[in-house]
Amino acid sequence: MKEFQKFVDIIAQLRDPVSGCPWDIKQTPQSLIPNMVEELYEVVEAIEDGDNVALMEELGDLLLHIVMQAQLASESGAFNIIDVLNHINDKLVRRHPHVFGELELKDADTVKKNWERLKKAEKQERKSVLEGIPRALPALIYAQRMQEKAASVGFDWDDVPPILEKIDEETKELKSALETEDQTRIKEEVGDLLFTIVNLARKLHLDAESALKETARKFSKRFQYIEEQYRQNGENINEASLEELNSFWELSKKEE
Numbered sequence: 194m195k196e197f198q199k200f201v202d203i204i205a206q207l208r209d210p211v212s213g214c215p216w217d218i219k220q221t222p223q224s225l226i227p228n229m230v231e232e233l234y235e236v237v238e239a240i241e242d243g244d245n246v247a248l249m250e251e252l253g254d255l256l257l258h259i260v261m262q263a264q265l266a267s268e269s270g271a272f273n274i275i276d277v278l279n280h281i282n283d284k285l286v287r288r289h290p291h292v293f294g295e296l297e298l299k300d301a302d303t304v305k306k307n308w309e310r311l312k313k314a315e316k317q318e319r320k321s322v323l324e325g326i327p328r329a330l331p332a333l334i335y336a337q338r339m340q341e342k343a344a345s346v347g348f349d350w351d352d353v354p355p356i357l358e359k360i361d362e363e364t365k366e367l368k369s370a371l372e373t374e375d376q377t378r379i380k381e382e383v384g385d386l387l388f389t390i391v392n393l394a395r396k397l398h399l400d401a402e403s404a405l406k407e408t409a410r411k412f413s414k415r416f417q418y419i420e421e422q423y424r425q426n427g428e429n430i431n432e433a434s435l436e437e438l439n440s441f442w443e444l445s446k447k448e449e
Contacts, residue, residue: 229258309345333402336391356393418445
């Protein structure tokens with residue numbers, strides 16, 4: 194596609210030692226990491242906001258980083274953007290035998306499990322199906338990906354009710370830990386409860402990270418409503434009682 198080739202050529206020009214951009218010339222794969230991560234989260238934000246104009250722009254910004262990394266690799270002789278495209282094309286065909294081959298898979302869950310099996314088979318050097326999850330992922334995403342990989346080999350609950358029972362069990366263990374005032378144990382039990390709730394989200398085909406983020410945004414909106422009421426009334430929110438704050442909280446829910 195000529196537009197993509199034009200884009201690749203522009204990136205190469207930016208990196209030209211003689212006529213390129215001083216900032217782009219200075220960059221290394223490592224120096225670009227913070228900006229690349231930021232662009233990724235801006236893509237996520239645009240998707241969550243349902244803003245297609247912003248999404249179009251942010252996808253372009255993220256693509257810039259992908260092609261720039263390929264350009265840097267090409268300059269070092271490691272690989273180029275064509276190698277990247279060939280690799281992902283081959284992998285997509287290889288890991289979708291139900292589309293490009295004769296394998297029959299009945300639903301999305303079965304497809305995902307088969308994907309993980311194929312992935313593990315390709316990575317023969319890996320000793321565990323859990324390997325390969327980026328350690329830098331946010332904790333909820335990290336936990337959900339780990340659970341998905343474990344589920345690909347059958348280590349999974351059959352349905353939702355057993356998970357709800359497990360949540361009750363973990364809640365009781367947390368209450369017991371709170372009675373001991375042992376901070377190490379309390380932290381462990383809180384982690385266990387969170388991990389089980391992530392499992393519930395996964396079983397319900399929900400993304401735990403997105404679910405929590407939506408709730409956090411809802412909390413932010415409601416709390417800012419409370420703050421605005423105190424500003425309009427010329428009162429100090431720091432002097433408000435919990436009962437007063439809760440009354441405004443209830444009002445904020447009615448305003449939605």
